[in-house]
Amino acid sequence: MANTEYITIKNASRKVLQRMRQIGIDKAQRLQEVQKRWDAGEYKNADIVQL
Numbered sequence: 001m002a003n004t005e006y007i008t009i010k011n012a013s014r015k016v017l018q019r020m021r022q023i024g025i026d027k028a029q030r031l032q033e034v035q036k037r038w039d040a041g042e043y044k045n046a047d048i049v050q051l
Helices: 014-039
Strands: none
Touching: none
16 A cells, blocks of 8 residues: 555545545544554554554
């Protein structure tokens, strides 16, 4: 997966803005789920590669 840091969209339509917002919400939810599982000790023998 490519690591994209910044995206600029000029004159974005409402649909594009809604989709970008949804992508951000989905990512935050995934990260929260991973954090919960990490705190619960579900990951064993894991190495952290990037923070």
